Amino acid sequence: MVFSSLLFLFLYLPILLFIYYVSPKRLKNVVLLVASLVFYAWGEPVYIVLMIFATIGDYVFGLLLSSPTYGAMKRKLIVVASVTMNISVLGFFKYADFLIVNINTAWGTSIPLLELPLPIGISFYTFQSISYIMDVYRRDVEAQRNWIDFAAYISLFPQLVAGPIVQYSTIAEQLRNRTVGHAMFAEGVRRFIIGLAKKVLLANNIGIIWNQISAQPVESLSMLMAWLGIIAFAFQIYFDFSGYSDMAIGLGLMLGFRFNENFNFPYISRSITEFWRRWHISLGSWFRQYVYIPLGGNRQGRLKQLRNIAMVWVLTGTWHGASWNFVIWGVYFGVILMLEKWFMLRMLDRLPAWVSHGYAILFILLGWVIFAVESMPQMAGYFRAMFGGNSMPAWNEQFLYVLYTNGILLLILILASMPLSKSRLIASHSRSLVFQSVSFIWHIILLLVSIAYLVDASFNPFLYFRF
Template sequence: MVFSSLLFLFVFLPIVLALYYASPWRIRNLLLFIASLVFYAWGEPVYIAIMLLSSVADYSFGLLLGRSGQSAKRSKWIVIASVIVNLSLLGYFKYADFLIGNINGLLGTDIPLTELPLPIGISFYTFQSMSYIIDVYKGKAKAQRNWIDFGTFVALFPQLVAGPIVQYSTLAEQLKNRTATVSMFAEGVRRFLIGLGKKVLLANNIGLLWDTISASQADTLPVLTAWLGIIAYAFQIYFDFSGYSDMAIGLGLMLGFRFNENFHYPYVSRSITEFWRRWHISLGTWFRDYVYIPLGGNRRGLLIQVRNIMIVWLLTGLWHGASWNFLLWGLYFGVILLGEKWFLLRLLARLPGWASHLYALLLIVLGWVLFAFDDLSRIGEYLGAMLGLNGQPLWDDTALYLAYTNAVLLLVLGIAATPWRRLRRSYHPVLQLAWYAALFLASTAYLVDATYNPFLYFRF
């Protein structure tokens, strides 16, 4: 089940909200826990066991850490055990076939692949569960003794499938005490509708252009067509993922939870450093707090800092998928970020704003080519098409047709990706209500008739 579906919008969500607000406070977490299990089981009932296993293990490890008189050495081994359990589950389901395939290729063996489908959201809830153990170990949070509250934290359906990744210290107090006001609920509805519109009306429509172009042989594409395709993909993945994050944050507000922001207009960035402060913020924060800083950050000399940055970015790439292109993508951004840290940021500060913005956008778009194709040979072919190295013209009639028929949509996407799109709060409440009602009706109408409604981050 996904948020952008008629089943969720008109059946699951209304029932959950009605039961939630009709129930006394003391059982609301239990209700959310059950609802979250139903939500997850709708698509993958078998894999509930994996999520529950991870939850029970970390709940137990947390209780052990919370015991008084615990020695530092024993506490450290408890954390190590938790990390091993969580990463073993993640590694088996997400990376086993990648490892086996590479071993077979290198050694000429014929080890059979597991061919197991990837449990939805496993990368997200595994990181959340690990954050709990580490927060308790560091003293940033107390061990959770209520199993239902802990299960609710791990399985909470608004952010279970695609984040934002919520650290336990962020939600610990909210699990026990939260206030759901009328104004907070209204803000949640507003935020949810914005996310729904971004996903359904923007991401889905521009995704059709990318699917059309990416299905063609890259070495036959004119330069304009290749650029149109990857720009379409850049918009699709942004509005798809940020739209889902908006819906998650909105649902959280409806239920009395405040999740951290996950996107902040990343395409207005003037450097790659700034881009990664604005894109998938919760993932970057997780790696900073639980990998980069514990490794020493920038406190132990230049070589250690370089090592730490490259470890973080290779892990960031690997987190996104079990494929060499994701590792290459992580390495690509790691190298650029090192360059900016050493000298490029100083050069960019001297450039006009438009020039530094163009620099960032070009590198971001080139990065999406690495991200979009699992096949490394296709990456080379597509980059060749963009740079005019495949012997194709700058444009042809098809390229001009695609540019002309998608011009208005691309203009809307460009505006919507900037702060200019925000609806002024000073507008008359009736106009605001009419706008959000129209957004909901248009999104619903699209879903009624749609056969194309992908969600890109399901693969992660």
């Protein structure tokens, strides 16, 4: 089940909200847990067992960490046991076939592939479990003694499948004590509608263009068509993922939770460092708190800092998928970030804004090619096409047709990627009755148009479901 489906919008969500709000406070987490398991089981009922197993395991590990009878060494062993359990389960389902393929290639063996379907959201709830154990170990939070509350946190359906990654410390108090007023619920509805529109009206439509271009033989792509294709993918993955995050944050507000932001207009960045502070913020925060800082961060000299950045980005790339292109993608951004940390940021700060912004966009787009094209020969061919290595004209009639028929969509995508809603003009009128009335009508229109689109939609993927 996905948020951008008629089933979710007209059956699952209304029933859940009704039961949730008529239930007494002491049962709300029970309702939330059951609803989350139903949501998860809709697509993969077998893997509920896996999630429950991990939940029980980390619940017990958390209780053991809180025991006053255990010394430092035993507490470290408990953390190692928990992290090993979580990473082993994630590694088995996500990377076993990748490992087998590479063993077969390197050694000439013929080990059969397991071909296990990847449990939806396993990368996200595994990281949430690890964050809980680490927070309890550091004594940043107390161990959760109510299994229902802990299980509700791990399986929390709004962000279960594709984030944002919610660290336990950010919602520990909200699990015990939360209320939803009219203003908070209305804010959640508005945020959900914006996310739905971003996903359905923007990401889906620009995604069709990327699918059409990427399906063509790379040898036949003109230079500008190749650039248009990766620009389309850049918009698709942004509005797809940020739209899901907006819907997750909106649903959280409807249920009394405030999740941290996951995107902050990343395409306005003037460096790759800034881009990764604005893109998938929850993942960057997780790696910073649980990998980069424990490795020493920037406290042990420049060389070790660069080493730590490299390790984080190899892991970041690997987290995204079991394929060499994701590893290369992580290394690619890791190298750029190390160079920026070393000397390039000082140079970029002295350049005109349009130059540094152009630099960032260029390397972001090149990175998306590595991310989107898993086949190494195809990737090399796509890069050749982008830089005129195909012996094709710079543009052709097909490019002009695609650009002409989608020019308005591209303009809307560019404007929607910019923080126009935070302008002083809009902020100065945001509390006026006229502005609020127009805003209400605008959100209703977005909702109705999105629903109308979903009625006939045949293209409605979520890109991050596979991670």
